[in-house]
Amino acid sequence: MSKNIIKGILMFGVALVLYYFMLPPINLTSPAFYEYLFVCAFIFILINGASQVEAMIRERRITRRFSIVGNFAILLGVMALIFVVNFFLSPLFHAKSYSSRISVDETHEFISDIAEADFSKLPLIDKASSQKLGDRKMGEFTNWVSQFYVSDLYTQINYNNEIIRVTPLEYADLFKYFANAKEGIKGYITVNSIDGSAELKTMDKGMKYMPSAYFFDNLNRKLRLSYPTTIFDNPSFEIDNDGNPYWIVPTIKYLGVGLKKEITGAIILDPITGESKKYSLEEIPTWVDHVYSAELIIEQVDNWGEYRNGFFNSIFGQKNVINTTEGYNYLVMDDDVYLYTGITSVASDESNLGFILVNLRTKEAHYYLAPGAEEYSAMASAEGLVQEKGYDASFPLLINLNNKPTYILSLKDAAGLVKMYALIDVEDYQKVVVSDANLGVDALVEKYLAENSTIDTSAIKEKTISIKSITSAVLNGNTSYYIVDNDNNYYMADISVAKTLLPFLKKDDEIQITYSEDTVSQITKITKK
Numbered sequence: 001m002s003k004n005i006i007k008g009i010l011m012f013g014v015a016l017v018l019y020y021f022m023l024p025p026i027n028l029t030s031p032a033f034y035e036y037l038f039v040c041a042f043i044f045i046l047i048n049g050a051s052q053v054e055a056m057i058r059e060r061r062i063t064r065r066f067s068i069v070g071n072f073a074i075l076l077g078v079m080a081l082i083f084v085v086n087f088f089l090s091p092l093f094h095a096k097s098y099s100s101r102i103s104v105d106e107t108h109e110f111i112s113d114i115a116e117a118d119f120s121k122l123p124l125i126d127k128a129s130s131q132k133l134g135d136r137k138m139g140e141f142t143n144w145v146s147q148f149y150v151s152d153l154y155t156q157i158n159y160n161n162e163i164i165r166v167t168p169l170e171y172a173d174l175f176k177y178f179a180n181a182k183e184g185i186k187g188y189i190t191v192n193s194i195d196g197s198a199e200l201k202t203m204d205k206g207m208k209y210m211p212s213a214y215f216f217d218n219l220n221r222k223l224r225l226s227y228p229t230t231i232f233d234n235p236s237f238e239i240d241n242d243g244n245p246y247w248i249v250p251t252i253k254y255l256g257v258g259l260k261k262e263i264t265g266a267i268i269l270d271p272i273t274g275e276s277k278k279y280s281l282e283e284i285p286t287w288v289d290h291v292y293s294a295e296l297i298i299e300q301v302d303n304w305g306e307y308r309n310g311f312f313n314s315i316f317g318q319k320n321v322i323n324t325t326e327g328y329n330y331l332v333m334d335d336d337v338y339l340y341t342g343i344t345s346v347a348s349d350e351s352n353l354g355f356i357l358v359n360l361r362t363k364e365a366h367y368y369l370a371p372g373a374e375e376y377s378a379m380a381s382a383e384g385l386v387q388e389k390g391y392d393a394s395f396p397l398l399i400n401l402n403n404k405p406t407y408i409l410s411l412k413d414a415a416g417l418v419k420m421y422a423l424i425d426v427e428d429y430q431k432v433v434v435s436d437a438n439l440g441v442d443a444l445v446e447k448y449l450a451e452n453s454t455i456d457t458s459a460i461k462e463k464t465i466s467i468k469s470i471t472s473a474v475l476n477g478n479t480s481y482y483i484v485d486n487d488n489n490y491y492m493a494d495i496s497v498a499k500t501l502l503p504f505l506k507k508d509d510e511i512q513i514t515y516s517e518d519t520v521s522q523i524t525k526i527t528k529k
Contacts, residue, residue, distance in 0.1 A: 011047060015040050023224040025231045033257040034082065034232075036154065038075060045071045062205065082257050089256040091303070091311050098260065099307040102300040102365055104356065110368040110405055112335075117399035117408075119441040123156065123163045123193030123332060124410050126394045130154050130165045130191040132416045137189060139199035142383040144200070144484045146167070147176050150189055151211075156330045156337060159243075163193045163332045166273045168237050168271075170212035177214050184272065188237070188245055196418070207245060207246040207271035211235075219280075222274060223249060227267065230278075236290040245271055250291055251278065261299075263363075266291050281362075289337040290360050297339050297358050298324050301365070305343065321346045322353060325374045327395045336361055340398050342374050342500060343367065351377075352426075354399055355405070370405045373429030378407045381429045382422035386411060391419060398426070402449060410437070449496035460516055464529060465489070467509045472502075481505075483523075491515060493523035 024036035048071070091098045127135070131154060138150050146503040148169040156165050168188045171177040184206020191198045209222045216222065223232060233250035240246065249267040250317060254260065263387070266284050269276035284291060305322035306314040314321050325342035332338070337360050342352040352374045358365040377391035389411075396407035401423065411420040411434065418437050421444045425431035431452050435444035465485035472481050481502050491513065505511065505528075514525035 007047060011044050014043055014047075018043075019286075020221075023220055026229045027231055029254040029257055030231050034078075034257065038079075041071075041075055045075075066305075074178070086259055088257045089259055091307055091314075093311075093429070095307040095311040095314070098303045100296070101260065101262065101303050102358075102363060104301070104304055104365045104367050106367045106369075108368065109405050110355070110364050110370050113366065113368070114400040116403070117401055119445060121163065121194060121332075122328070122397065122399070122408065122441065124397070124408070124418070124441070125165075125191065125193045125196045126329075126410065127154050127156075127165065128394075129196070129410070129412065129416055129418060130193070133191050133196055133198040134165075134167060134189040136199055139192075141200060144187065146172070147180055148172055148185060148187075151237070153237050154191070155238055155290060156193060156332075156489070157238055158332050158335050158337060159190075159239060160241055161261060161335070165191045165193055166237060166239055168207065168210065170210060174214060177212070177217075181208070181213070181217060185210060188239070191241075201243065203245075203272075205272050206269075209247070209269065209271045209274050218270075219247060219271070223267065223269065223276075226276060227251075227278070230267070232267075233261075233263065233293060236293075238290065240285075240287045240451075247271055248288055248290060250256060250293070259298060263292055263296070266413060284361065286335070286361075288361060292358070292360050292363050294328055294339050294360075297360070297363070297365075298328065298341065301341075301343075301356055301358070306346075318346055323355070325352060325376075327375055329395050329397055330360075331357065331397065344374055345507060368405075370426060372405065373407075373424070374425035375407070378424040378426075378429045378432075379409065380422060381432045382409060382411060382434060385422070385432055385434050386420065389419070393422070396424070401445070408441075408444075446494075450496050460514060460524065462512070462514050464510060464512050465491075467505060467507055467511065469507060470505050489521065491521045491523050493526060497523055498526045 016038060018040055022036050023486040024030065024032040027033055034318055036218055084521045131152060133152070134150050138145060149172050151167045151170050154165040154167045163170055166188060169185050171180065175480060186206040187200050187202045189198060189200055208217055209219050211219045213219065219235065233252050234245045235249045238248050247269040249269060250263050251267060253263045253264050263281065265278060265280045266288070267276050267278050297507050301324050309320055313319055323346055324342050325344050327338055328341040330337055331340050338357045339360055340355060340357055343354045344352050352372055354367055354369040354371070356365060356367045375396055378396055382393045383391060391411035391413060394410040394412065399406050405426040407424040407426060409422050410418045410518055411422060413419050413449055420434050420437055422432060422434045431453055433444065433448040435447055468486050469482045470483050472479055481493045481495070483491040483493065493502060510529040512527045512529055513523050515521040515523045
């Protein structure tokens with residue numbers, strides 16, 4: 001067998017081994033494909049170069065040196081060509097195209113679109129807290145802990161109108177894979193994002209195709225061998241309405257090489273059987289919640305805000321240039337999961353111009369103009385109110401409270417446990433109220449509305465009344481007083497209205513009140529005659 005044949009077999013074997021581990025898509029627009037080619041070419045040049053150097057020494061010929069240099073020159077030439085192509089496809093020449101990567105509807109009103117918050121359905125348990133709760137639940141199953149660990153994915157989904165995070169178990173190491181590969185992984189963790197209850201869901205049949213599996217059971221290898229030319233985005237783990245697990249793998253395309261990433265559809269893979277199907281964007285089942293990643297959405301929204309008035313304006317004049325704020329959260333509405341993040345001017349770092357909500361399945365995006373505090377300023381305001389406790393604020397949720405955009409967040413101790421809740425006025429982040437978590441969210445809301453009531457001044461009246469009866473009630477830790485006057489009119493007053501007076505009022509006392517007239521009139525000011 002000639003040396004050239006041996007060398008060819010060796011190079012082919014190296015290429016196969018590299019493909020097995022690197023798993024690039026065979027696609028000219030993928031940066032991973034060129035990384036694979038360059039690594040292969042570099043090794044081939046070394047193998048070929050070694051034989052040429054040997055021949056040079058033996059034959060005392062110098063001309064072969066130019067062949068080695070030429071091979072490296074070809075590699076550099078390909079890299080230069082990619083750079084040039086990408087340069088001419090960059091935002092410098094195509095700013096309008098980049099700004100239109102996402103279509104943002106700016107015609108909607110926040111109060112019209114976003115219903116008043118249902119505080120029994122607010123997902124106040126964030127990902128970090130969910131991870132702790134999931135790990136704690138896993139620790140209760142000693143026979144599982146020794147074999148598996150809990151993945152840190154914790155995908156937030158709407159599961160039969162319940163807001164939960166779901167994450168799979170994974171093989172602990174190679175030896176645990178060998179011990180369990182035949183049966184697979186027979187469980188996943190769910191954490192309720194409202195009440196924090198965690199469950200280890202078990203299945204009759206185990207999941208075989210997982211990121212932590214080895215050889216041809218590895219999820220990425222299974223996908224690549226099934227779809228050799230397709231470019232994948234990061235997989236997410238979800239369950240359908242019957243609790244069956246699936247990997248949701250968005251498929252993507254690029255402009256040039258690695259530019260302007262866009263989602264073209266998704267592959268849904270059954271981790272138990274390995275069966276999979278590729279869907280276009282229009283065909284994706286409605287139970288799927290995550291097709292677009294948060295990172296891609298934020299990138300596209302930033303392009304929309306930066307380049308809509310041209311590339312050079314984004315650098316120099318910066319007229320009407322806006323960006324997303326740091327951080328994001330999720331809202332669940334109408335059986336879909338939405339990404340929420342603030343929008344701020346590039347010239348400002350402490351205030352928002354508004355907010356953007358993007359459906360993570362359809363990419364429908366709405367921008368709401370609502371000037372106010374950016375999220376980290378609101379978080380700092382809440383932390384400052386309980387600074388002696390050293391609590392850390394979670395990234396806030398944006399809700400409609402009393403027809404005003406309002407932040408709600410959790411305050412957690414060093415162990416990551418939720419100790420308090422906070423409500424912050426978006427427009428004025430100095431208006432912040434905190435309440436113990438064990439009292440529930442309703443107590444927080446009552447306290448907030450009592451201290452930040454927004455009453456129509458045209459409906460406010462004043463008069464003197466004589467008390468016929470007065471009673472008090474404590475609701476979720478907050479005291480309210482209920483008064484009936486001699487004309488059988490009904491009034492209600494929060495303790496905060498007159499802390500030093502209300503507890504001492506009695507029958508036949510005359511008081512001067514300021515109130516808003518209703519079936520039960522709300523007293524806003526009270527003095528004794």
